[in-house]
Amino acid sequence: MKIIDWYILKRFLVTFLFTLLILIPIAIAIDVSEKIDNFLEHTNLGLDEILNDYYLNFIIYYTNTFMPLALFIAVILFTSKLSNNTEIIAITNAKVSFTRFLYPYFVGATIVTILSLVMNHYVVPNSTKIRKGFEKEYISNSKQKNELKYVSDFSLQLTDSTYIFIRNFNTANNVGYDFNSETYDGLELKSKLSADNIRFNVKDSVFTLTGWRKRLVYKDRDSIFSGNKIDTVFNFTPRDLIYKSAFAQEMPSDELVKFINISKKRGVKNLNAYLVELYKRTSLPIASYILTIIAVALAFRKRRGGTGVNLAVGVGIMFLYVFFMKIGEVLGSVAGVNSLSYVWIPNIMFGLVAIYLYFHARK
Template sequence: MKIIDWYILKRYLATFFVMILLFIPIGIMVDLSEKVDKMIDNEAPAGAIIQYYIDFTFYFANLLFPIFLFLSIIWFTSKLANNTEITAILSSGVSFARFLRPYLIGASIIAFIAFVMGMFIVPNASEGYNEFKYKYLKKHSDERETTNLFNQLNDNDYLYVSSFDPRTDIGYNFTLEHFDGNQLKYKISARNIRWIEKDSTYRLTTYVKRLIGKENDSLVRQSRLDTLFNFKLEDLTPVSYAAETKNLFELNDFIEKERKKGSANINTYLVVKYKRWSLPVTAFILTFIAVAVSSIKRRGGMGVNLALGISLAFIFIFFDKIFSTIAERSTSFSPLLAVSLPNIVFGLLALYLLNNAKR
C-alpha cells in the first residue's frame, strides 16, 4: 500500500476504536446509575457485577456497531474534506475509486472482526449479560411466568404446561403424551412439576398416568412421584435470547433441533442467525454511504455531515428493527428477506450516493 492508503486506513481504524472506547464507559455509567439500586437490593456479588459489565461491553459494542462505524467514518472523512485533503488527493490524478481503496481495506478488517465477535465472542457475553439481568436486575413483579408452553420433544413425545415460574422452577398443569405413530400409548399428567436439583429428578404432584389399552384403559395415581424424564429443564424454560447465546456451530444445531420440535420461536432464532451473517455486509455498505456523504466539503461544515450521518444511521436501525420484528411475529414473512432488506435498500442508496460523490 502507498502512503495515502496507510494514512486513511490508520485514521479509519483509530477513529472507530476510539469512538467505541469513548462511548462504552458512558454506556456503563448510565446503565450502572439506573440499576445500582436493584443490584444492592438483590445482593449481587461484586465479582458478578464486574463480569456483567465485561459482558455488557461486548454486548453493547455489538448492538451499536453500525452507529459507531458510521459516525467514525463521517467524523474523520469530514475533517479530511474540510481541510481540502480530499480535493488535493483527487486533483493529483487519483480516481475516486482508487481513493476508496483504503476504506475498502478498513471495511474488510472491521467486517472480519465483526464476524468473529458475532459468531464466537458475543454469544458468550450475551449469555452472561442476560443471566445476570434475569437473576439480579428483574424484580419479582417483572418475572412473568411462561404461559401455555407446548413442546414437541421428539417424534413421539409431546409436552405441555399451562405456566412455568422461573423463580421456583415449577410448571403447572403438566402433561406428557407419548404416541406410537398416530396412536396415543400413554398420557402422564400432574398438578405441577418441579426440578429437584440435589437429586437431579423431577417431582410430580398429584401424578396420574393413563395407559391406553385396546379395550380398557388403566390408571396409575400417586400423590407425589420423583422420576426421570428424557427432556431437560431448558425445554420447560424457553427464553427469547436462547439463540443469542449460541456460537456459529451451536446455533445451527440448536435451530435444527427447534425446527424438529415445531418451536413457535423458530423465526426469532433464524433472525438472529441471519443478522450475524449480514453484519459484515453492513460494514461495507455503511462505509460507502459514510464516505459518499462526508467526502464533500459543505458550507455548514462537519456538523451538517454528522447530522445527516446520524439521521441515516438511525433510519437504518429503525428499518432493521421493524423488519426483524415483522419476521419474528409473522409466519409468512421470510426471516432471510427481513434481515436482507435493509442492506439491499441501503446498498442501492450507497451506489446512488457514490455516483453523485464521484461527479
C-alpha cells in the same frame, strides 16, 4: 499509492477507536446514574463484582452495539477532514479513481466486520449471559423476575410420536401441575402417562411424577397402572418451556442453531424471534461495507458548512438505518413471515442508496 493507503487505513482505525472511546464512557455514565440506587440496596455487593460481572460485560455488549455507528461517524469525520484540507483534491489530481480511493476503506471495514462477526456469534452471547444473570439478581424488579417464571397450557413435541402437555409450570422451583405425555402410532394413541404433579431434579436431570397414571392402549383392551411416585427421564428441560428472545441473546450461534433445529422437530410453532437474532448477527456486521460507502460518498467532496453538515446528514442516515432495522426485527418476529428477508431489508434499502451515492461520487 501504498503510502496513502496506509495513511488512510491508519486514520480510519484510529478515528474508529477514538469514536468508540467517546461513546462507551457516555453509555457507562448514563447507566451508572440509573442503577446506582440498585447497587447501594445490596450491602453484600462488592465493587469487584460490579466491575467484573456487570460493567466488563456491559462494555463488551455496547462496544459491539456501537461499532456500526462508530464506524460511520469515524469515516465521515476523517474523510471530511481530508476533503477540507484539499488532500482528496491532490489524490484525484493524481488520477486516482474513486473506486481505487475506496480500497483502504474496505480493508478497514473488513477488519471491523470480522471483529464484529466473531463478537456477535460467540463473544457477546456468553458475555450477555453473565450480565443478564447479574441484572436478574441485583437490578431487576419483582415483576421482571417473575416474567419468565410461570408457564401455562404448554405443549411440546419430543419425538415424531411423543407429545407432552403441561397445564402450569413454575420455572423458579421446577414444579408443574397436570402433566400428560402421549405416544402415537400414526393417528392412533398407543400410551398415555399422566401425573398430578411433575418436578425436575436439576442435579440428575430426572423428572419426578407424583400421583401418576399410565394407560397402554391395545387393539382389544387397555391396561392402566398407577402409583404415588415415579422417577423418569424426558427429552426436555424446564428451559425448553420458555420461548423468549432474551434466551437467544445468551446462546452462541452454534448452540442457537442446534436449539432451533431441535425445537423445529418438537413442533414449536413460532421460532422467528430466535431466527431474527441469528440472522441479525450476520446482517449487522455486513452493513459495515454499506455504511462505509455511504459515509465516504457523503464526505468525499468539500461542502459549504464543512464537517458539521456531513456529520449531521450522516447521523440522520444512521438513525434511519437503526429505525428500519428495529422495524425489521419486530416484523420478522411475527409468526408465519420470512425472518431472513425482514432482517436484511435495511441492508437492501441502504445498499441501493450506497450504490446510487457511489456512482454519483464517481462523477
